[in-house]
Amino acid sequence: MKIVVISDTHMPKKAKALPHQVVTELQKSDLIIHAGDWQTVEVYHKLLQYGEVKGVFGNVDSDEVSSLLPEKLIIEVEGFKIGVVHGHGKRWTTERRAVEAFSETPVDCIIFGHSHIPVLKVVNGVLLFNPGSCTDKRRQPKPSFGIISVNNGLHAEHVFFEKE
Template identity: 60%
Template sequence: MKIVVLSDTHLPKRAKSLPTRLIEELVNADLIIHAGDWQTFDVYKELKFYANIVGVYGNVDEDEIKNLFPENRVIEVYGFKIGITHGHGTGKTTERRAIQKFADEKVDCIIFGHSHIPINKYDQGILLFNPGSPTDKRRQEKYSFGVIHIGDSLEAEHIFFTKDSSENNIKGVNKQ
């Protein structure tokens, strides 16, 4: 199973449309996970064209998104439990807040966003995965999103790409 993982799309504030590099992965996705800060309901409407969507809301989302998605959730995919949260709040780092949200749950992976900083690491046996942002890289070198493959194991990777200055669009250049 191929899961495309997004967070912090911030459309239309940070970009006018989904990046080409992201769309290339969405067309073959079995599931899309969005970890909040969609910005508008239009992002959801566009993404649902590609695959089923599981998500949470973030701190800048409009009421339509908040009415459709919870603040935190746990899903199970092929026996793997995945916690999803945006990670906003006060105190601690975004990563620590995300871990704390699922302290009473037995999860294999925690997906979160908010910081726009790509993270792919283990902490006490739990995979922590922040896909970064496909539209607002902030101080990161490249834009990013994630792909998780689930079969006998759960493996996550980031897709990093840069903005092509010859186009008024964000275009993919590499996979890492």
């Protein structure tokens, strides 16, 4: 199973369309996960053209997006539990807020966004994954998104690309 993971698309403010590198992978995906800051519901509908979409709302999303999506969710994929949360808030770091969001519920992986900083590491046996942003790289060298492969385990990787 191939999961494409994106976050912080901030469309249409930061981009009018998804980069072609992302679209190419979306066309080959089994599931799409968005970790918030879509900005408008049109991004959700655009992603639905490529397949099943799961996601959460972020701190800059429209009322329409936040009424459509939860603040956090757990997705079960081939026996693995994947927690998804945007990670915004006032206390701690983005990463710590993401981990704290699932402190009461055991998960195998936590996907989060908000910081636009790609993260891939294992902490206390939990895979922590922030795909970065494919449309608003901020101070990162390149835009990015993620791919998680599920095959007798979870394998996550970042895809970094040159801005179009």
